[in-house]
Amino acid sequence: MLRGFATVSYYAADLEAAAAWYSEVLGIEPYFRRPGYVEFRVGDYQHELGIIDAQYRPAGPTEPGGEIIQWHVDDLPGTYQRLLGLGATPYQPPIERGPGFVTAVVVDPFGNLLGIMYNQHYLDTLAQLRVAGAPAQAD
Numbered sequence: 001m002l003r004g005f006a007t008v009s010y011y012a013a014d015l016e017a018a019a020a021w022y023s024e025v026l027g028i029e030p031y032f033r034r035p036g037y038v039e040f041r042v043g044d045y046q047h048e049l050g051i052i053d054a055q056y057r058p059a060g061p062t063e064p065g066g067e068i069i070q071w072h073v074d075d076l077p078g079t080y081q082r083l084l085g086l087g088a089t090p091y092q093p094p095i096e097r098g099p100g101f102v103t104a105v106v107v108d109p110f111g112n113l114l115g116i117m118y119n120q121h122y123l124d125t126l127a128q129l130r131v132a133g134a135p136a137q138a139d
Contacts, residue, residue, distance in 0.1 A: 006048060008069045009050040010108070010112035011057045015038065019051060023040075043071070088106035088108050102117065102118045
């Protein structure tokens with residue numbers, strides 16, 4: 001049924017500032033732009049991270065909350081500190097969830113929850129796919 005996420009979308013009142021911030025965080029420019037929307041392809045599986053102009057946000061709470069997408073990172077403490085240095089604010093400090101699993105969450109400068117995780121299972125799965133010959137792309 002669920003085969004993987006296709007796009008995770010964040011809202012930002014200043015779309016251009018958000019696109020610039022995420023370009024700095026990711027080290028890449030958006031590959032897709034439309035009025036009110038930009039999109040990046042991210043990581044080993046080229047997942048899509050979209051940013052939508054906040055004028056299109058559905059009615060409801062505007063404070064951070066809801067689901068958290070955890071993006072795998074190889075250096076969780078370093079990535080967490082870098083995000084804070086770029087203007088994100090702490091939401092949940094790094095927490096070891098078990099051997100090989102550490103999570104943290106920040107609020108980006110636009111009010112979105114951005115989860116990061118060192119996830120050994122992610123690395124093991126990626127290695128298995130590469131051995132099996134499945135296409136996987138590096139950042």
